[in-house]
Amino acid sequence: MKNIRRFGRTGVHPPEMKLTAGSPIKDMPLPRRVEISLAQSLGRPAAAVVKPGDHVNRFDLIGEAQGAVSANVHTPITGTVKSVGPIDTPDGHGATGVVIEASDADHACDLQSICDATPLITPDGIGRLSPQEITDAIRRAGIVGLGGATFPTATKLSPPPGSPRCEFLLINGAECEPYLTCDDAIMREMPGEIITGIEIMLRALGDDVRCIVGIEDNKPQAIREMTVAARSHSRITVMPMRTRYPQGGEKMLVKALTGRSIAPGALPISEGVIIQNVATALAVYHAVVWGMPLVERVMTVSGKDCQAAGNYRVPVGTPLKDIVGSLPDTTVRIVNGGTMMGRALAGIQGSTTKGMSGLLLLNSQEAPLRDTTPCVRCGRCVEVCPMGLEPYLLAKLSQLGRIDDAAARHVADCMECGCCSYSCMAGRPLVDWIKVGKSMARQR
Amino acid sequence: MEGNRITVTGSPHVSAKRTTQSVMLNVIAALLPALACGIWIFGWRSALVAAVTIAACMLTEFLCARYMLGRRDSLRDCTAIVTGLLLAMTLPSSIPLPMAFAGGVFAIGVGKMAFGGSGQNIFNPALVGRVFLLISFPVEMTTWPLPLSPDGLTGATLLSAMKESGVDAASIDVAQLAIGNMGGSLGEVGAIALVAGWLYLTARRIIRLVIPVAILASIALLAAVTGNSVVVELLSGGLLLGAFFMATDYVTSPMTTKGMIVYGILIGVITFVIRHYGSYPEGISFAILIMNGCTPLINKLTRPRVFGERRKR
Numbered sequence: 001m002k003n004i005r006r007f008g009r010t011g012v013h014p015p016e017m018k019l020t021a022g023s024p025i026k027d028m029p030l031p032r033r034v035e036i037s038l039a040q041s042l043g044r045p046a047a048a049v050v051k052p053g054d055h056v057n058r059f060d061l062i063g064e065a066q067g068a069v070s071a072n073v074h075t076p077i078t079g080t081v082k083s084v085g086p087i088d089t090p091d092g093h094g095a096t097g098v099v100i101e102a103s104d105a106d107h108a109c110d111l112q113s114i115c116d117a118t119p120l121i122t123p124d125g126i127g128r129l130s131p132q133e134i135t136d137a138i139r140r141a142g143i144v145g146l147g148g149a150t151f152p153t154a155t156k157l158s159p160p161p162g163s164p165r166c167e168f169l170l171i172n173g174a175e176c177e178p179y180l181t182c183d184d185a186i187m188r189e190m191p192g193e194i195i196t197g198i199e200i201m202l203r204a205l206g207d208d209v210r211c212i213v214g215i216e217d218n219k220p221q222a223i224r225e226m227t228v229a230a231r232s233h234s235r236i237t238v239m240p241m242r243t244r245y246p247q248g249g250e251k252m253l254v255k256a257l258t259g260r261s262i263a264p265g266a267l268p269i270s271e272g273v274i275i276q277n278v279a280t281a282l283a284v285y286h287a288v289v290w291g292m293p294l295v296e297r298v299m300t301v302s303g304k305d306c307q308a309a310g311n312y313r314v315p316v317g318t319p320l321k322d323i324v325g326s327l328p329d330t331t332v333r334i335v336n337g338g339t340m341m342g343r344a345l346a347g348i349q350g351s352t353t354k355g356m357s358g359l360l361l362l363n364s365q366e367a368p369l370r371d372t373t374p375c376v377r378c379g380r381c382v383e384v385c386p387m388g389l390e391p392y393l394l395a396k397l398s399q400l401g402r403i404d405d406a407a408a409r410h411v412a413d414c415m416e417c418g419c420c421s422y423s424c425m426a427g428r429p430l431v432d433w434i435k436v437g438k439s440m441a442r443q444r
Numbered sequence: 445m446e447g448n449r450i451t452v453t454g455s456p457h458v459s460a461k462r463t464t465q466s467v468m469l470n471v472i473a474a475l476l477p478a479l480a481c482g483i484w485i486f487g488w489r490s491a492l493v494a495a496v497t498i499a500a501c502m503l504t505e506f507l508c509a510r511y512m513l514g515r516r517d518s519l520r521d522c523t524a525i526v527t528g529l530l531l532a533m534t535l536p537s538s539i540p541l542p543m544a545f546a547g548g549v550f551a552i553g554v555g556k557m558a559f560g561g562s563g564q565n566i567f568n569p570a571l572v573g574r575v576f577l578l579i580s581f582p583v584e585m586t587t588w589p590l591p592l593s594p595d596g597l598t599g600a601t602l603l604s605a606m607k608e609s610g611v612d613a614a615s616i617d618v619a620q621l622a623i624g625n626m627g628g629s630l631g632e633v634g635a636i637a638l639v640a641g642w643l644y645l646t647a648r649r650i651i652r653l654v655i656p657v658a659i660l661a662s663i664a665l666l667a668a669v670t671g672n673s674v675v676v677e678l679l680s681g682g683l684l685l686g687a688f689f690m691a692t693d694y695v696t697s698p699m700t701t702k703g704m705i706v707y708g709i710l711i712g713v714i715t716f717v718i719r720h721y722g723s724y725p726e727g728i729s730f731a732i733l734i735m736n737g738c739t740p741l742i743n744k745l746t747r748p749r750v751f752g753e754r755r756k757r
Contacts, residue, residue, distance in 0.1 A: 014458055178458065251751060261752040333451050344452040360457075367457045373464050373521055374563040379699040388748040390699065410750045418456035425462045426563075432454040 004217060005241040007252040010386040012245050012419045014340065016218055017178040017366075020302050023310045025185050030077055030110055032102045034317030035087045035351045036062065037095040041144045042151045043069025048098060054081045058110050059293050062098050065142070071152045071354075072142035073098075076295035076315035078106040078113075090320060090336050090350040091343055100317075120291045126200055134204040134288060141287035142354075143294045147172055147248065147277035148337060150355040153284065156276070157204050159269050166205050167272035170257050171198055171281055173215040173222065174241060174248035177338025180358045182298045183278050185311040187215065187222035191229035194278055197285035198236055201276060211236045212257045213278070216243040245340060246417040250275055252386055264413045279357075294354055303361035305330045319351045320359065333367040335360040340418045370427035381420035381430060387413050391420035395430040398437025407441040414438060464562075468522035470650050474641035475529055475689065481634030485591045486537035490630040496541050497573075498528030500548025508557035515561070523562055527551055530570035533631020533685060534729065535577070538589045543581055547573040567736045568696045571729050578729075588627040601627045602680045604725035621679040632682040642688035651692040654701055658708025659687040659715070666716045683715065686728035696736040703739075703746035711735050 039045035046063030050056060056075050063073035079102035087097035102110070121129075139154035159166065171194075175183040187194060198211050213230065215223045217240045230236040241247055241256050251262045253275060260271040268275055276284075279297060286292040296315045301308050305328040314323065327334075327348060335342040337358050381391035389410055397406040411434060420430040482490040501524045509518035518524075531551050535544060551573025559565040578585045588601050602621075620626065622635045632638075645651045660678060667677040678684070691697060691711055698707050711731045718727025 012460070014460075263752040263754065264750055266752070332449055333453075333457055335457055339455075339457040341455050342457065343455065344457060346450060346452050362457065367451075368459075369451060369453075370459055370463075374561065376464055376521075376523075376563045376694045377697075377699060378467075378694040379697075382699045382748060383701075385748070387751045388753070389750065390748065392699070409747075413750060416455070422456045422458065423460050423462075425460075425464050425467055427459065427463065429454060431456070435454065 003239075005214065005239050005256040006244060007247055007256040008386065010384055010388075010419070011247070011252070011417075012384050012422050013243065014178050014245060014422060016243070017302075017339070018181050018184070018218070019179065019304065020181045020300055020309050020311055021184060021219075023181070023185070025189055025298055025311045025313055028312050028314045028318060028323065030102075030107065031315060031318045031322055032077075032107060033099070033319070034075065034077055034315065035097050035099050035319060036073060036075065036317035037087065037089055037097040037351070037353055038063040038073055039095045040073050040142070040150065040316070040354045041065075041069060041071035042149060043067055043071075045096060046070060046073045048084045048096070050081045050084065050098060052081050052083050055079070056081060056100060058113060059295065061293075062100075065139070065152070068155045069152055071144045071150075072140065072293070074142055074293035074295050075100055076317060077102045078110050079103065080106075088350040090345050090353075090356070092346050092349065117290060117292075119289050121289055123196060126196070126203055126288075129200075129203060129288070131204040131206070134200055137288050137291075138204075138284055141283070141293040143280065143283045143287055144354050145277055146279035146283060146297055146354065146357070148341075148355050148357055153276065153280055156274060157201060159274070163269045164272050166209055166269065166274050168258055168274070169198070169201055169205055169209055169211040170253055170268075170273055170275045171211060171213040171278055172248055172253055172275055173213055173219075173226070173278040174253060175219070176216060176243070176245045176248040177340055177342070177358070178245075179302045179360050180300045180338045181302070182300045182311050182357055184219045184222050185300075186282055186298050187219070187226050187278055190282060191222075191225040193285045194226070194281045195229045195233060195236060196289065197281035197283070199233065200284050200288045201281065202235060205274065209235070213238045214241050214247075214253055214257045215239070216241050216247060218243040246386060246415070246419065249386065249415055249417055251415070264410060297352075297354060297356070299352065299356055300358040301360075302358065303328075303331070303363070304366055305363050306361040314352050316354055317351050320348045323352070324348060324359065324361065328361060328363075330363040331361040332364045333360075333362045335362065335367075339367070340422065341416065372428055373426045375426050375428060378425060380423045380425065384419040384423050386417060386419065387415060389414060391430045391434060394437060395428065395433035398433045398440070401440075403437060403440045403444065406437045407444070411437045411441055464521040464523070467650055468526050470645065470648055471526050471689070472522065472529060474645045475526075475533065475631070477637035477640050478533065478631050478634050478685070479529070481637040482533065482537065482630035485633055486589050486630050490532075490537040492541065493535055493537055493539060493544050493630060494529055494532035496544045497532040497535070497548040497551075498525055500545045501525070501528035501531070501552045504549045504552040505557065508553060509561060512557060513561055518561060521562060524552060527556070527569045527573075530631075530689060531573045534570065534574040534629050534682060536585065536588050537630040538587060539577075539584055543577060543584060547577045550576040563695055565695055566739070567733055568690050568693050571690060571733050571736075574729055575733065588629075591626055591633065601725065602676075603719060606725075618675050618679065621676070626680070629682060632685045635679045635684055638684040638688055642684075645688075652701075652704070654704040655692050655697060655708040656687045658705050659683075659691060659712040662709045662712030663716050666713065670720070672720075677716075681719070681726045682728050686715075686732055687711075691732050691735075696739055698739050698742045698746065700743070700746050700748050702748075703742040706742055706746065707735050707739065710738070
């Protein structure tokens with residue numbers, strides 16, 4: 001394929017480990033008890049609008065957005081609010097959340113409502129919606145970027161006045177992280193729904209906006225299905241991209257699909273681009289066509305020794321224990337997300353969130369602990385850094401507390417993709433130090 | 445408690461398989477054909493010299509790391525073995541063993557540990573050791589055993605013969621140069637073996653093409669422009685050994701591709717100038733050491749461009 005896209009010659013290609021690539025999406029049964037964090041977006045946590053003892057119906061609003069980077073939170077089950085207050089979260093920090101329990105009657109009622117659901121609009125009704133109606137519906141539904149950044153989608157779709165004109169809507173189907181296959185799964189199984197979601201977003205953005213869906217070439221079936229689904233839409237193009245991490249990163253994706261480079265510190269809109277994840281497009285479809293708020297997502301559970309490995313449609317707030325059961329004896333590391341940027345968890349605690357795309361149970365071969373030896377200045381970190389930084393130097397400057405020097409060398413531009421640490425032959429935790437430097441530079 | 449065996453670290457949670465140790469073992473493997481060639485041409489004393497320098501380097505590294513830096517595991521990354529082996533390869537096989545030992549001690553002790561050990565040194569330790577010996581023991585360091593000569597006769601290297609006695613480059617048999625049938629240090633002869641080792645390291649992506657190609661291309665160009673024989677220029681002396689295995693040392697060479705190009709070209713130019721206009725017949729060691737000293741400056745001047753950064757007008 002000669003027209004295949006790539007972002008450049010940096011980055012790395014870790015073993016893909018897409019163990020669940022062929023697995024169909026399985027529905028997690030509706031849980032009888034959910035613990036829903038109110039911090040489901042990049043911005044401030046939502047404010048609870050329910051109190052203990054309240055009876056709530058499936059899809060009811062339980063938390064109200066606090067500002068433009070905050071998002072509404074809804075309940076995936078009918079039940080009684082048991083508490084509003086501190087709950088466990090996977091990362092162990094805890095958060096304010098709402099605990100809801102379903103009685104047998106509530107549960108039966110939910111199962112019936114799932115069977116009875118009917119769409120609000122027909123596909124040709126999209127053209128009759130105004131952009132404002134669409135962004136309002138998306139905002140009401142509490143949709144956030146499902147690639148993991150959890151930035152509210154409605155805010156992204158309505159750039160502030162004075163922004164450059166949006167020319168491209170880029171749909172991120174790169175899924176460049178090892179292990180994760182949830183985006184692959186929805187593209188294989190629900191390409192039509194995703195394309196309709198894209199159509200809705202295009203309607204909100206304006207008639208002159210074109211859409212490019214970027215999918216890495218290790219997902220040939222997803223590329224085929226999406227291409228077929230997009231065939232009747234002249235404004236939507238599906239482009240295969242050469243598999244290379246971190247192609248799903250915002251700036252890398254824009255470079256690969258449009259050839260444009262976003263300046264340091266700038267947003268994609270500065271180059272006339274808005275990016276949404278494929279899973280976000282699917283959520284938009286559900287919100288606008290079915291009137292369904294974001295109360296579930298597809299996530300990957302994986303790991304060589306993980307019995308429960310697969311792609312699951314999981315209600316937000318499902319306790320992680322319900323998903324994986326007990327840990328395999330060989331698990332030495334639990335990761336929320338992918339292995340390159342995901343966060344290690346101390347145990348199976350807390351419940352799922354909107355931003356959780358994967359839960360990995362890794363054994364000691366998959367996630368070996370490495371010895372740290374002195375840096376031998378091999379330059380590999382500089383060679384692979386997609387942002388053109390000097391990770392060895394930034395790590396050292398951060399370590400020495402020379403934050404002004406680190407800032408002058410663009411420490412703030414690091415996106416923490418982990419290519420440097422991944423390829424470091426001395427096993428040095430470069431990203432960890434750079435993260436420290438970044439946060440110290442931010443406090444200045 | 446399930447939590448006891450769960451590790452929590454920052455991301456990423458996977459890493460490439462390569463370690464400093466595995467890289468150094470690969471470098472050692474890549475040097476073995478050239479060492480074997482040296483043993484074939486100059487006899488088993490070559491192996492003895494290598495054994496002595498390696499032992500000296502490992503001992504010095506261990507003692508300095510243990511008592512100066514308080515580290516016990518510094519030998520594990522195998523860098524001391526590489527330094528010892530590289531040093532041996534720059535020595536005449538006839539060198540007295542105590543001198544070889546002293547060279548190893550100086551290479552690691554002054555060339556590396558004095559700067560703080562692995563990764564901290566400015567100059568290539570093996571070359572520091574070689575230049576120390578060259579200045580301290582000029583006679584022993586320029587007495588070259590004749591190739592394939594069992595009776596211990598000694599003679600000049602090709603470069604010194606050309607420089608001092610006016611041997612005509614056209615009279616030299618290139619095929620003999622390629623297999624190493626010439627006077628010289630025990631590891632610099634045997635171009636084919638050196639090239640084989642270099643190709644191996646390049647194919648394994650342990651070193652990049654940039655530096656060796658920049659050095660060889662700039663020398664070849666200068667030789668062609670000044671009317672010298674390009675082939676003899678490339679195959680004689682320690683050029684290949686230096687360009688493939690010493691100029692590419694991670695610690696002392698630049699970090700960026702741009703920097704590597706500058707560094708390689710300047711090594712080539714300096715080598716050529718010393719060979720043809722300096723008082724020494726061979727210049728690659730000095731050229732590499734001079735450019736080692738310039739590496740921090742090159743790193744500073746050849747920063748990679750930050751993604752999306754526009755050129756200032």
